[in-house]
Amino acid sequence: MASYKPVVIQSYPKLGEKITQDTLYxxxxxxxxxxxxxxxxxxxxxxxxxxxxxxxxxxxxxxxxxxxxxxxxxxxxxxxxxxxxxxxxxxxxxxxxxxxxxxxxxxxxxxxxxxxxxxxxxxxxxxxxxxxxxxxxxxxxxxxxxxxxxxxxxxxxxxxxxxxxxxxxxxxxxxxxxxxxxxxxxxxxxxxxxxxxxxxxxxxxxxxxxxxxxxxxxxxxxxxxxxxxxxxxxxxxxxxxxxxxxxxxxxxxxxxxxxxxxxxxxxxxxxxxxxxxxxxxxxxxxxxxxxxxxxxxxxxxxxxxxxxxxxxxxxxxRKQEERKEPMSKRRQRRPAYRFFMKGKDYMPKQEDIFVSKPVKNHLQKYDKLLKGFQVSLALDAALEPHLRAKTPEVAVAVMQELNRRGTLKNALAGRDEKQLSVLLTFLLRNFIEPRFAPVLIHVAELIIDIYLPVVGQSTVIDKQFLKLQELLENEMDYEQELLEVLGMMDMLFATMTTKKSATTQKDQANGASQGLAQDSNSTSP
Missing domain, CATH: 2.130.10.10 (YVTN repeat-like/Quinoprotein amine dehydrogenase)
Structure with a gap:
């Protein structure tokens, strides 16, 4: 059986100031x-x-x-x-x-x-x-x-x-x-x-x-x-x-x-x-x-x-740079057995066989649970406080992996009020992030489909659903305003381009008329 491949956490570009040599200095x-x-x-x-x-x-x-x-x-x-x-x-x-x-x-x-x-x-x-x-x-x-x-x-x-x-x-x-x-x-x-x-x-x-x-x-x-x-x-x-x-x-x-x-x-x-x-x-x-x-x-x-x-x-x-200790004071490793047998300058030959020690992959908690097909617990592990606060891309990557496997709906279903509240809090914090929006919109749709029959039974969950609705409406209003501004700018650019082309044609026409006048003057007796 093929070995388990850990979930690939996608790296997103960091928003903020550009790090340069001057910034570091x-x-x-x-x-x-x-x-x-x-x-x-x-x-x-x-x-x-x-x-x-x-x-x-x-x-x-x-x-x-x-x-x-x-x-x-x-x-x-x-x-x-x-x-x-x-x-x-x-x-x-x-x-x-x-x-x-x-x-x-x-x-x-x-x-x-x-x-x-x-x-x-x-x-x-x-x-x-x-x-x-x-x-x-x-x-x-x-x-x-x-x-x-x-x-x-x-x-x-x-x-x-x-x-x-x-x-x-x-x-x-x-x-x-x-x-x-x-x-x-x-x-x-x-x-x-x-x-x-x-x-x-x-x-x-x-x-x-x-x-x-x-x-x-x-x-x-x-x-x-x-x-x-x-x-x-x-x-x-x-x-x-x-x-x-x-x-x-x-x-x-x-x-x-x-x-x-x-x-x-x-x-x-x-x-x-x-x-x-x-x-x-x-x-x-x-x-x-x-x-x-x-x-x-x-x-x-x-x-x-x-x-x-x-x-x-x-x-x-300014912080003082750490001085490196001289080699004499460093703890030196004890040379391996092959160092004494072959020497440090030994070059391997074609017939030599290199035996490497297998490297053991250490899996994260959510990877171990995904490996055991415990999809609901894997999602909970990705939504732990220290992960969802500092690295939300981990939870998004796990959701994407569950969606690829076709088990995302099963992982979201069957949650109590506390677990559902944690999930909705994560959505409210990262829903409008352009980096996570494609995945989280699909997650929000599945949550609404699953838990719509139980809406009204918990005040906390109801308030979070209303906040999610308000957040989505505000985002749609912002996008509408941006589209209007974009239309205005397109119209301004089109007007400027038209004026520029008209001016160019006018200059060309004036140049041509001046050239014809000079030719007629040169041909007149």
């Missing part, structure tokens, strides 16, 4: 750590030196957190009012911050009090940063001015008043110590050179600018404001290359990955989008519990830190 973070701050987190900045601690600016304080313990190792709280834009210098030894009290303060990481205080702005200073030569500071204020300060002498070098509204973002060049960029609520992004008296370049963003970012090569500039993220070509005088609109609310912050091949943007819509810098398509998205105000990535993308409006700091660490 950006999902390889541990469960986020939530840290409560004293106010909305407006700035996160990583130290450029190991162990890459990060400064968090919130309310009237700047905390420096350890990247591994997530505990504050340093706090700067000598601010009379709200602090802004706490940023590290390239050597990680100094930190600069603006404030609501119009002052720019410089701190030593090892100290507490400010080393320098730069006074000159008459409104809140939201933007500060170091130039690449480490001896100057750039600031931007709500008084519409951007200024350059000398650190050793604590004096102002130059001041620019080219913006007509608040300056809320800026960045400095890493390649040229004299270049810096500012973004303003007057919808413009301006590039300044400290050697010039005026700005050297201006770009119209079209919305209040919330964040600006220079690529490592500094050939491209990214600006964010409103719902737009725009990329500008600096080598072509600030020409607009790409305009992205993937957020539903204002974009507040920008960040580049360690490789420079991915651009991240955070928004008030509680999402962080990851773009590919080759085609500027969204390759991944993070969801957060509140609006995103600040965003930063550690070197090698090992940590991603997001600050939100609800005063919560969200920290995600």
């Amino acid at each position: 950006w999902k390889s973070y541990k469960t986020p750590i939530q840290i409560k701050e004293f106010g909305a987190v407006t700035k996160v900045d990583f130290s450029p030196l190991a162990p890459y601690n990060y400064a968090v600016t919130a309310s009237t304080r700047i905390h420096i957190y350890s990247r591994y313990s997530q505990e504050p190792i340093k706090t700067f709280s000598r601010f009379k009012d709200t602090a802004y834009c706490g940023s590290f210098r390239d050597d990680g030894r100094l930190l600069v911050a603006g404030s609501e009290d119009c002052a720019v303060r410089l701190f030593d990481i090892g100290g507490k009090a400010a080393l320098r205080q730069f006074d000159g702005h008459n409104k809140a200073v939201h933007v500060v940063g170091f130039t690449s030569d480490k001896y100057r500071i750039v600031s931007g204020s709500d008084d519409h001015t951007s200024r350059l300060w000398d650190i050793p002498n604590a004096t102002e070098i130059v001041s620019y008043r080219e913006h007509t509204d608040y300056i809320r973002c800026g960045c400095t060049s890493k390649l040229n110590a004299d270049l810096f960029v500012t973004g303003s609520y007057d919808h413009t992004v301006k590039v300044f050179d400290a050697r010039m008296e005026k700005g050297v370049m201006s770009m119209e963003h079209g919305q209040p600018v919330e964040s600006v970012l220079l690529y490592p090569s500094e050939a491209l500039l990214v600006s964010a404001g409103g719902r737009y993220v725009k990329v500008w070509d600096m080598l072509k005088g600030g020409q607009l290359l790409v305009s992205l609109r993937n957020h539903h609310k204002t974009v507040t912050c920008l960040c580049l990955s360690s490789s420079g091949q991915r651009l991240l943007s955070g928004s008030l819509d509680r999402h962080v989008k990851v773009y590919s810098t080759t085609n500027y398509k969204v390759v991944h998205s993070f969801d957060y519990a509140a609006s995103v105000l600040s965003l930063a990535l550690a070197p090698e993308d090992e940590t991603i830190v997001v600050g939100m409006t609800n005063s919560v700091l969200n920290v995600r660490h």
Whole structure:
């Protein structure tokens, strides 16, 4: 007698997002750590030196957190009012911050009090940063001015008043110590050179600018404001290359990955989008519990830190890859007898006979019952809670197999109220699934034929039958609406095709008449 062949569980395409290398890369973070701050987190900045601690600016304080313990190792709280834009210098030894009290303060990481205080702005200073030569500071204020300060002498070098509204973002060049960029609520992004008296370049963003970012090569500039993220070509005088609109609310912050091949943007819509810098398509998205105000990535993308409006700091660490143990520490198998007789490099000859050990097939519970022709119990086994919830395709495959054998009606008949309720619950959950509909519709018809005489004897079963009827009617209504929409679209496409062909014929006729006119002109004396 031929051996029993197990039921083939059909594999269906998984619905949902497409799994790509970016999906796997950006999902390889541990469960986020939530840290409560004293106010909305407006700035996160990583130290450029190991162990890459990060400064968090919130309310009237700047905390420096350890990247591994997530505990504050340093706090700067000598601010009379709200602090802004706490940023590290390239050597990680100094930190600069603006404030609501119009002052720019410089701190030593090892100290507490400010080393320098730069006074000159008459409104809140939201933007500060170091130039690449480490001896100057750039600031931007709500008084519409951007200024350059000398650190050793604590004096102002130059001041620019080219913006007509608040300056809320800026960045400095890493390649040229004299270049810096500012973004303003007057919808413009301006590039300044400290050697010039005026700005050297201006770009119209079209919305209040919330964040600006220079690529490592500094050939491209990214600006964010409103719902737009725009990329500008600096080598072509600030020409607009790409305009992205993937957020539903204002974009507040920008960040580049360690490789420079991915651009991240955070928004008030509680999402962080990851773009590919080759085609500027969204390759991944993070969801957060509140609006995103600040965003930063550690070197090698090992940590991603997001600050939100609800005063919560969200920290995600990448999972460490498991290291493989060396061969000496692994448990080695004892070589087989033939290894000693033939050697590990022995090649089988033509006259050799290979005797294989028969492989025993382990059958599932429903397969064992089907093998014994216990069709009703086999269907019950396929409808067990853990199977019908996680893998409904198993129950559908068993039903299909019973239908092929011609015993499906026998398996469905003779059930009590509890067993019938389980079967109807499964139908209600999966009936409208396109993957299972052809099989389950036939099952529903058989159930109605079998149990129609007993309808009205159980309130639970009656309610489930009514739900099944309602579900089917709703599905039919949806299909009717879809058919109407499809008819409208067909009519629109047909109209567009007719207009296009008529235009083409008209152009051809005009071309022919022009050709005839030219021929007549050429033949006239």
